[in-house]
Amino acid sequence: MSLVDLVTEKLKPYPKRLEHVLGVKERALEFQKIYGGNAEAIETAALLHDYFKYDSIEVQKRYIPANEIEKYQSVPVAYHALSAAYYAKDHLGINDPIVFEAIYYHIWGKTEMKLETMILATADFCEKNRTFSGAKKVYELALKDLQQAFILSLEYTIEYLKKDGINPFYEQIEVLNYYKENTWNY
Ligand SMILES: Nc1ncnc2c1ncn2[C@@H]1O[C@H](COP(=O)(O)OP(=O)(O)O)[C@@H](O)[C@H]1O
Numbered sequence: 642m643s644l645v646d647l648v649t650e651k652l653k654p655y656p657k658r659l660e661h662v663l664g665v666k667e668r669a670l671e672f673q674k675i676y677g678g679n680a681e682a683i684e685t686a687a688l689l690h691d692y693f694k695y696d697s698i699e700v701q702k703r704y705i706p707a708n709e710i711e712k713y714q715s716v717p718v719a720y721h722a723l724s725a726a727y728y729a730k731d732h733l734g735i736n737d738p739i740v741f742e743a744i745y746y747h748i749w750g751k752t753e754m755k756l757e758t759m760i761l762a763t764a765d766f767c768e769k770n771r772t773f774s775g776a777k778k779v780y781e782l783a784l785k786d787l788q789q790a791f792i793l794s795l796e797y798t799i800e801y802l803k804k805d806g807i808n809p810f811y812e813q814i815e816v817l818n819y820y821k822e823n824t825w826n827y
Contacts, residue, residue, distance in 0.1 A: 648688050655695055657770075662691055664768030668780070669760050676787055678756040678827075679739055685729070686743035686761050692725040704728050716810045722748050749795060749812065752819040756827035759791050766794035773801075792820050 642650075652659040666687035673680050693701050698717050701724040702710050713719040726745035729735040743761040746754060750762045767780035767790070775797040783790035795817045799809045819825075 644685060644688050648692065651692060652695075658691060658694060660770050661768060662688060664770045665690065665761070665764050668768040669764035672760045672764060672783060672787065675784065676756060676760065678760055682737055682739040682743065683757050683760055685735060685737070686740045686747070686757065687764065689725050689729050689733075689735075689740075690744050690747045690761060690765065691721065692728060693721045696721070696724070700724075704731070713810075719748060719810075722746070749798070749810070750791060750816050750820075751812075752816055753825065754827075759787055759827070763787060763791045763794055766797070788820055788825060792817065795820075 648662060649659060652662065666684055669683045669687045670680060673683050693704075698720055701720040704724040704727040705720060706727075709723055710720070713723065722745055726741050729744060730741055735741075739755055739757050742751075742755050743758045746758050747761050747765055750758060754762075763779065763783050767776045767783060775793070779790050779794045779797070782793055795813065799813060799817065802809055
């Protein structure tokens with residue numbers, strides 16, 4: 642079974658999510674044409690990044706090492722990214738550190754991330770089906786400056802969380818500050 646078929650089957654009950662995943666793939670490959678990076682790895686990571694989005698937290702945790710479950714226990718939303726990364730590696734045999742990192746850190750990136758990770762995280766925020774304010778601005782900026790677009794996407798997310806009374810996770814702030822202070826040469 643191809644990867645597209647696998648993801649299509651998994652997300653069959655959630656057509657909007659499948660559209661999002663395909664939108665992220667398209668957007669990420671658009672950014673790859675501008676900035677480079679491994680196109681095959683980007684496509685694979687884009688297709689799999691939300692694989693566990695609708696599985697229960699209990700199911701998601703089955704694929705994640707105990708210390709990582711503990712580290713992110715205050716932000717269980719992160720588990721879908723971790724479980725998808727481990728699933729790709731341990732169950733689909735995708736032994737590519739580029740794919741692993743891009744899926745694992747697709748929600749808020751990491752300091753000194755690979756180009757493919759920044760491409761996926763930014764594409765996730767601004768693929769064509771995104772309707773929230775900010776997506777268009779991030780997309781337009783990403784065509785000129787990927788790092789600044791990534792920063793803006795993280796700022797929007799943090800602002801949105803704060804409006805809902807949710808404190809950002811400490812890593813989100815660290816990552817944001819890192820990229821505001823450093824120009825990262827992937
Ligand atoms: N620290 C946090 N606490 C709670 N929710 C968060 C936090 N950081 C990000 N989020 C939310 O988690 C979701 C991230 O999941 P992701 O798969 O990247 O996005 P989406 O589901 O929109 O494709 C987004 O809805 C984002 O607003």
